[in-house]
Amino acid sequence: MPDVETTVFTNEPGRVLSVLEKELEDFSTEAGRYLDGKWEETQFIGFRLKQGVYGQRQPGVQMIRCKLPFGGVTPEQMEAFGEIAEKHAPLRKGHITTRQNFQFHHVPLRKAAEALFILGRAGISTREACGNTVRNVTGDPWAGVNANEPFDPTPWAGAYARYWLRNPLSQLLPRKWKVCFSSSDEDIAITGLHDMGFIPRIKDGVKGFEIRVAGGLSIMPRNAQVLREFSPLDEYLKISEAVIRIFEKADELRKNRSKARIKFLVERIGFDEFKRMVDEELEGDWARTGNFSPDHLLFIDDEEATAPARRPAYASPNGDMREFAAFVTANARAQRQQGFSTVEVKVTRGDLRPEQFRGLAAIMREYCGGRARTTVQQNIVLRWVRDESLYEVWTRLKELGLADPGAQTITDVVSCPGTDSCKLGITSSMGLNAAIQARVESLNIEDELTKRINIKMSGCPNSCGQHHIATIGFHGAAMKVDGQQLPAYHVFLGGSYGDGGMRLATQLKVRLPAKRGPEAVERFVNLYQKYRNEGETFIAYFDRVGTKPFELAIEDLCLPGDFTDDNKGMFVDWGKLELYQLQRGEGECAV
Numbered sequence: 001m002p003d004v005e006t007t008v009f010t011n012e013p014g015r016v017l018s019v020l021e022k023e024l025e026d027f028s029t030e031a032g033r034y035l036d037g038k039w040e041e042t043q044f045i046g047f048r049l050k051q052g053v054y055g056q057r058q059p060g061v062q063m064i065r066c067k068l069p070f071g072g073v074t075p076e077q078m079e080a081f082g083e084i085a086e087k088h089a090p091l092r093k094g095h096i097t098t099r100q101n102f103q104f105h106h107v108p109l110r111k112a113a114e115a116l117f118i119l120g121r122a123g124i125s126t127r128e129a130c131g132n133t134v135r136n137v138t139g140d141p142w143a144g145v146n147a148n149e150p151f152d153p154t155p156w157a158g159a160y161a162r163y164w165l166r167n168p169l170s171q172l173l174p175r176k177w178k179v180c181f182s183s184s185d186e187d188i189a190i191t192g193l194h195d196m197g198f199i200p201r202i203k204d205g206v207k208g209f210e211i212r213v214a215g216g217l218s219i220m221p222r223n224a225q226v227l228r229e230f231s232p233l234d235e236y237l238k239i240s241e242a243v244i245r246i247f248e249k250a251d252e253l254r255k256n257r258s259k260a261r262i263k264f265l266v267e268r269i270g271f272d273e274f275k276r277m278v279d280e281e282l283e284g285d286w287a288r289t290g291n292f293s294p295d296h297l298l299f300i301d302d303e304e305a306t307a308p309a310r311r312p313a314y315a316s317p318n319g320d321m322r323e324f325a326a327f328v329t330a331n332a333r334a335q336r337q338q339g340f341s342t343v344e345v346k347v348t349r350g351d352l353r354p355e356q357f358r359g360l361a362a363i364m365r366e367y368c369g370g371r372a373r374t375t376v377q378q379n380i381v382l383r384w385v386r387d388e389s390l391y392e393v394w395t396r397l398k399e400l401g402l403a404d405p406g407a408q409t410i411t412d413v414v415s416c417p418g419t420d421s422c423k424l425g426i427t428s429s430m431g432l433n434a435a436i437q438a439r440v441e442s443l444n445i446e447d448e449l450t451k452r453i454n455i456k457m458s459g460c461p462n463s464c465g466q467h468h469i470a471t472i473g474f475h476g477a478a479m480k481v482d483g484q485q486l487p488a489y490h491v492f493l494g495g496s497y498g499d500g501g502m503r504l505a506t507q508l509k510v511r512l513p514a515k516r517g518p519e520a521v522e523r524f525v526n527l528y529q530k531y532r533n534e535g536e537t538f539i540a541y542f543d544r545v546g547t548k549p550f551e552l553a554i555e556d557l558c559l560p561g562d563f564t565d566d567n568k569g570m571f572v573d574w575g576k577l578e579l580y581q582l583q584r585g586e587g588e589c590a591v
Contacts, residue, residue, distance in 0.1 A: 009162055009297065009299075011299060011300045011301055012123070013072075013074050013301055013303075013306075013370060013371070014072060014073060014074035014076070014077050014122075014123050014124075015123035016069040016070075016072065016158045016161055016162065016299050017067060017069065017125035017127065017161060017162065017165055018125070018162075018165070019119075019120040019123060019124070019125050019127075020127075021120065023051065023127065024051075024113075024116045024117055024120050027047075027048075027051045027053075027113055027116060028113040028114075028116075028117075030044070030047055031048075031109050031110065031112070031113045032110075032113075034109070035109060035110065045588060046131070048062075049130040049131040049588055050127070050128060050130075050131055050133070050171075051116065051126055051127060052064060052065045052066065052067065052125075052126025052127060052128070052129035052130050053065075053109075053112050053116075053126070053130070054130050054588055055423065055588050056105065056106065056421045056422070056423065057419065057421060057422060057423045057425065057583070057585055058106065058421070060108065060109075061090075061105075061106045061107060061108055061109075062107050062108070062109055062112045063103055063104065063105045063106075063107070063421060064084070064103065064104045064107055064112055064115055064116070064119075064126060065097075065101050065102075065103050065126060065129040065130055066081075066101055066102045066103070066104075066119060066124050066125075066126050066129065067101060067124070067125050067126060067127070067128070067129045067135075067136045067161075068100055068101055068102065068124075068136065068374060069136065069137045069139070069157060069158055069161040069299075070100070070137065070138060070139030070140075070141075070143065070154060070157045070158070070181065070373065071100035071138065071139060071141050071373035071374035071375060071381075072154075072371075072372075072373050073372050073373065073374065073380075074122075074123075074364070074370050074371075074372075075361035075362070075364045075365045075370050076122050076123075076361070077122045077123065077124055078357045078358070078360050078361035078364065078372075079122075079357065079358055079361045080118050080119055080121070080122035080124060081094050081102055081104075081352070081357045082094075082354040082355075082356075082357030082358045082361070083118055083354075084104050084115050084118060084119065085104065085352070085353065085354045085357060086354035087111075088104065088107050088111045088112070088114065088115045088118075089104045089105060089106060089107055090106045090107075091105065091106055092353060092354060093351045093352060093353055094351070094352050094357065095349075095350050095351050095352075095378075095417065096347055096350035096351075096352070096374050096375075096378045096379070096380070097350065097378065097416075097464075098376050098377075098378060098414065098416070098464060098465065098466050099135065099136050099138055099178070099376070100136060100138045100139075100141075100373070100374040100375065100376060101129065101136050101374075102374070103417075105417065105420070105421045106421065125165070127165060127166065128165060128166075128170075128171075130588070131176070131588075132172055132173040132174065132175055132176055133164075133170055133171060133173065133176065133177065134161075134164035134165075134167075134170045134173075134177045134179065134244075135176050135177060135178050135179075136161075137157055137158075137160055137161040137179050137180070137181065138178075138179070138180040138181075138189055138194075138376065139153065139154065139157050139180060139181040139182070139183075139189050139373075140153075140181065140182050140183040140184075140188040140189045141188070141342075141373035141374065141375045141381040142183060142188065142333070142342060142381065143157075143181070143182075143183035144183070144303060144383075145335035145336055145337060145340070145342060145383060145384075146183045146184055146336065147334075147335075147336035148183075148184040148185075148186065149183040149184045149200060150184070150200040150201060150202045150207070151200050151202065151207055152183065153181040153182070153183055153198065153200050153209070154181075154299065154301070155294075155298040155299050155300055156181070156198075156209075156233060156236065156294055156298065157181040157198075157299075158297070158298065158299025159237070159294035159297035159298050159299065160179060160181070160198075160236075160237065160240065160294075161299075162297045162299070163237055163240075163294070163297055164244075169241070169244060169245065169248060170244060170248070173244070173247060173248055174247060174248070174250055174251075174253035174254045174257075174260040174261075175253065175257060175260035175261050176261075177195050177196070177244065177247070177262075178193075178194050178195050178196075178216075179194055179195065179196045179197065179198075180194045180197045180198070181197070181198045181199075182197065182198070182199045182200075183200060184199070184200070185199065185500055186498060186499065186500060187199065187497070187498060187500060187501065187502070188498050189376070190376065190469070190497045190498065190502055191212045191215065191224055191502075192212070192215045192223045192224050192497070192501065192502025193215045193216060193217050193221075193223075193224070193466070193468075193469065193497075193502060194212070194215050194216075194224060195213065195214065195215065195216065195247075195261065195262050195263075196211065196212070196213050196224075196240060196243060197211070197212040197213075197215065197224055198210070198211060198212075198236065199212070201229075201230050203230045206232055207232070207233050208230050208231050208232040208233055208235075208236070209228075209230075209231050209233070209236050210226060210228065210229055210230060210231075211226070211227045211228040211231050211236065211239060211240075212224035212225060212226050212227060213225065213227045213243055213262065213266070213274075214262050214263045214265075214266040214271070214274070215263065215502070216261050216263045217462075217463035217466060217468040217469070218461060218462045218463045218468075219258060219259065219461065219462075220259075220263065220264065220267065221463070221468045221504050222263045222266075222267070223501075223502055223504065224502075225266075225271050227239070227243070227275060227278065233294065234292065234293050234294070235292065236294070237292045237294055238282065238287055238290070238292040239278070239282070241286075241287075241290075241292070242278050242281040242282045242287065243262075243278060243281075245281055245284075245286075246265075246274075246277050246278065246281055247262050247265070250262075250265050252265075253265060303369060303371050303383065303384060304337060304384075306369040306370065306371075307337075307340065307369045307384040307386075308366075308367060308368070308369055308384065308385075308386050308389070310339075310386060310388065311388075311389075314388045314389055314391065314392060315391055315392050315395070316391055317391055324391055324394050326405045327394050327403055327405040328390055328394070329405070330405040330406065330407060330409065331343055331344045331345070331346070331405055331407045332344075332385075332390060334387075335383075335384070337384075339386060339387055340384050340385060340386060340387065341385050341386075341387055341390060342381050342382060342383050342384075342385065343381070343382040343385050343390070343393055343397075344375070344379050344380070344381050344382075344407040344408065345360070345379055345380045345381070345382060345397060345402050345407070346379055346402070346404040346405075346406055346407040346412055347378055347379050347380060347402065348404070348437070349378070349413070349415065349430060349433055349434065349437075350378030350379075350414075355400070356400050356401070356402060359396070359399070359400040359402075360372070360380065360382075360400070360402070362396075363382065363393060363396050363397070364382065367382070367385050367386070367389050367392065367393050367396075368382050368383055368384050368385055369383075369384045371383040371384050376466070377407070377408055377412060377414060378414055379407055379408075379412070408454070409451040409452070409453075409454075410440050410445060410450060410451050410452075410453040410454070410455065410525075411437055411440050411441050411445075412454070413433045413436055413437045413440075413455045413456070413457075414433075414454070414455070414456040414457070414465055414466065414470075415429040415430055415432070415433040415456065415457045415458070415459075415465045416429055416430075416457075416458050416459055416464035416465040417429070417430055417459070418430055418431075418458070418459025418460075418476065419459055419476075419573070419583075420575075422459060422460075422464075423584070423585035423586060423588070424459075424460050424462060424584060424585070425459035425460055425476065425584070426459055426460045426476035426477060426478060426487075426582060426584060427459050427460075427476030427477070427478075427487045427488070427489065427514055427573055428459065428487070428514070428573045428574045428575050428576060429457045429458055429459035429465060429474075429476060430459075430575070431514075431573060431574025431575030431576070432457055432474065432489070432514060432517050432574050433457060434574070434575070435517065435518045435574050436455060436457075436517055436518050436521050438518070439518035439519075439521060439522055440455070440521060440522075440525070443522065443525065445525075447529065449532075449535070449536075449537055449538070450525060450528070450529060450538070452471075452537065452538070453471040453472060453525070453538050454470055454471050454472075455470060455471065455472045455473070455521065456469070456470035456472075456473050456474075457470075457473065457474040457475065457476075457489070458473075458474070458475045458476065459475075459476040460475060460476050460584070461475050461476075461490075463475065467492055467495075467505070468492060468495055468504055468505055469495040469496065469497045469502055469503070469504065469505065470492060470495045470505060471493070471494070471495060471496065471505075471538050471539065472491075472492070472493060472521060472524055473491070473492035473493070473495060473505050474489040474490065474491060474492070474512075474517060475489060475490050475492070476488075476489060476514075477489055477490050477511060478580075478582045479511060479513065479560065481560050481561075481562065481563055481571075482562055482563040483563075484563040484571055484579065485571070485579075485580050485581055485582050486513055486514075486560055486570060486571050486580060487513070487514035487515075487571075487572075487573040487574075487580045488511050488512060488513050488514055488560075489511070489512050489514060489517060490507060490508075490510075490511060490512075491507070491508045491510055491512055491520065491554075492505035492506065492507050492508070493505055493506055493508060493524070493542055493547070493550060494506050494538075494539050494542040494543070496539055503539075506542075506547060508547055508550060508551050509547070509551060510551055510554060510555075510558050511558060512554065512557060512558055513557070513558070513560045513570055514573055514574060515569065515570050515572075515574070516554070516557040516558075519554075519557055520554045520557055523553045523554055523557075524550060524553065524554075527549060527550065527553050528541050531545070531549075
């Protein structure tokens, strides 16, 4: 590992961000001092967060968040994740987030210090994965192999991540800063929900980006707006710095951390005034004297050069053709490079066990040239799979329990961890996820339009599960009946993303008991299938009929009933054994 005084970037696959051994040693030392009572907790939290170690609602254990720029991951890193899941995470699993990171939960602090060294040796950085910093730079997992992209934005996404890592300007922002790079107008990376987003453009033969800013979900969801229709590649970092300088100087945002994102500043002053501020900031001395060329920071990885060569022979289907064909139809996508496909692996609730990490690593080595990327849908995209080897890959995935053909369909339900680990969690969103997935799977849906429905849920209003952009979305809430608290959800319909834009869902005027969530989803699906017009999507049907039919369809479900012995199960959250009690702590994101 490089010295702390020098930052050396490499184009080795998976090693986008530099890992400094001294930082890891410092964390180990300071964690020991804290456990020995030599650090005040309030002081230690900020230090811990900077290294991507986050407190949980359960005392004495931590969540480790790993940064994966644009979701890129190598076999060696997958094996490191498997080791962490096996030796350091009591639940023996790792979790893919909607930010394309991996997280590991319930890790004791001393083991967290050990885990950082395992991750570091594999080139995995956790630096600034938490706190008021530039978070993981997300991206389109099909970038570089997408036939519709003007050019591959991956090198410049890597440069952005490198530019802001350990940058003095971004160490104590008013709030976190989220960035993404899409590869085409399909906008798979969802620029609309980001503080800053980039979409490739070519103008008069010159490469550049359309730059969007001030998007976000959670409180006051807003779609990002276009700051620059075209910015040449040698200017996008400068414009990024101008925007972050304005954000960093906005001290009024620091007065209320729940309203400290840049979207609140833009909402208050107006977008025209914000654009004027950016232009004015670009006239500063820093902009005239700095070096903003990304050339020395670019992450250059020639994936095609290491793509698998064609073998003399491959296995072929033998009695399982229908099952295999269904998987290929749903999960495989032709790359722009002839003869190769990507395979999206559906990872239920984003959770992988140690043997699955290792099994995927072996598949990546043998069939993908070592290349894969995580997705905002909490899945994994295997890249550079030769078309001839698709059957062999499917059989290997089947052995790992990862051959479900439902990637990005109604059964591919997304959620944040909720009360399983998060201090801000109100409800068990992971428990509701499991219950809803089981219900929709039991419906054996064959209709292709219905399969396009996506379902997302968050355990609180903060939208880590991205419920605001779901076809059917939920966020955790609480009700009180006969003096007893009851887990519940607000319901959202009609959101979308990744089809050229982001659309925010509409909140229904209901509050639904948590245990009624699966039944509500089934009724929504039945309503849509019964009354839609020919070829009408769920969103088109929702736009035509409005919220009322959906509210009426679940009106009886919203009545929880009295708190009696016979009805006591309604007052117990999914996956729990005890009566529900709202327990919400202080989150650490803005500490």
